[in-house]
């Protein structure tokens with residue numbers, strides 16, 4: 068999908084990975100609605116983008132993705148302002164193992180909600196013009212991250228939900244492609260926040276080994292892979308990509324043919 072004249076919506080866009088995804092979309096000609104729960108950071112990001120790319124190319128909507136009312140309202144405002152949406156990136160996420168219901172509400176329910184809102188608008192059976200949805204999971208969506216079991220569960224949920232809805236999109240002819248990105252460690256506030264938690268000392272070694280082997284990405288590294296996926300219409304619908312400092316590749320999941328014959 069060429070980006071000139073296209074409209075995107077990115078959640079958690081005020082900082083970190085979401086801000087980098089927004090920037091690369093703007094650099095390539097799209098207009099972008101930035102959604103974030105942090106009003107000050109969101110407004111600052113749009114002011115900076117106005118200076119760099121010209122006023123009117125981006126807009127900020129203060130929105131908590133765990134609220135159906137706020138999220139729907141942000142979709143409606145963005146659609147009215149820019150005349151439709153072509154690319155949705157459900158990126159907002161947190162690590163909060165103590166308030167774990169909040170973590171699930173943001174990381175998993177927020178992605179499900181954002182995907183349903185996007186499909187309502189984009190799918191061809193509703194008169195929509197199709198499009199691309201990119202959901203941001205994590206390596207913790209593919210294997211256990213012992214320091215953050217609830218985060219792990221929410222990210223596995225993102226991977227499973229996105230793959231299933233992508234299959235539905237193919238079978239039912241929605242005209243919408245859904246992909247998932249699973250970055251390793253990225254230098255952002257989420258990554259820094261866990262460092263401060265003393266209670267996780269015993270699990271630090273395990274995390275340290277993963278860090279050594281995967282390295283630490285910059286948000287712009289994730290943005291480059293994101294751009295490639297959005298632009299490439301031959302990208303597999305339902306494809307899940309891992310991203311580490313060594314590069315990006317599709318994950319091959321087991322299929323029904325891999326299930327061993329039952330021996331009872």
Ligand SMILES: NC(=O)c1ccc[n+]([C@@H]2O[C@H](COP(=O)([O-])OP(=O)(O)OC[C@H]3O[C@@H](n4cnc5c(N)ncnc54)[C@H](O)[C@@H]3O)[C@@H](O)[C@H]2O)c1
Nearest residue numbers: 079082083084103104131132159160205252253255256257
């Ligand atoms: N940093 C990493 O190591 C890493 C690795 C893999 C995946 N991820 C995922 O990438 C995504 C972005 O994380 P990040 O590293 O940029 O973190 P970040 O903390 O730098 O940015 C997250 C943004 O989301 C916003 N946000 C939080 N809760 C929200 C809510 N309820 N509604 C709307 N916005 C909300 C925050 O205000 C913030 O601007 C997350 O889904 C995260 O799980 C991060």
Ligand SMILES: CCCCC[C@H](O)CC\C=C/C=C/C=C/[C@@H](O)[C@@H](O)CCCC(=O)O
Nearest residue numbers: 205206207209210211212250251252258261
């Ligand atoms: C290619 C298959 C990969 C399999 C994955 C491994 O089996 C195990 C994965 C284990 C841990 C993953 C951690 C991922 C962390 C980051 O992506 C980030 O989301 C975590 C943020 C929290 C933190 O700072 O640790």
